[in-house]
Amino acid sequence: MPAYVGAVQVINVSSSGVFHIGDVIQIRPISNTKTFSGAGSFNTGDGLAIYNQYSATNTLDNDGIDQGINFNL
Template sequence: MPGFVGAVQIMNIGSSGVFHIGDVFQLTPISTAKTFAGAGSFNTGETLTIRNHQSATNTFDNDGIDQGNNFNL
């Protein structure tokens, strides 16, 4: 069902972001990423107390090939 949209101001869209207005059948951002993070990396809040006395992040990846985005067209 079509709709009417007023003024839109886009300040920033990331490299794998998707922006749409109106009807859409399929949204397919094409991006892959691998993230390594140590203990306490993604904690959020105002007053955090985090004690990681000895922490090590294992970044060894022995499989060589990860899932790709070959079929995201």
């Protein structure tokens, strides 16, 4: 059923967000990212003591193309 919508103010829509008004069958926000992180990067908690004597993250990516998201449902 169609909807009548009054004034709408959109301040921000994130890169993988969706702003939609009206009828819809399917909404699929899709995004991808590549994350490089060194040793101990994603540790969380209270009172952590992390000892990494030497940490180097290899960010060399020779393949050029990663897995696509074209046909993800």
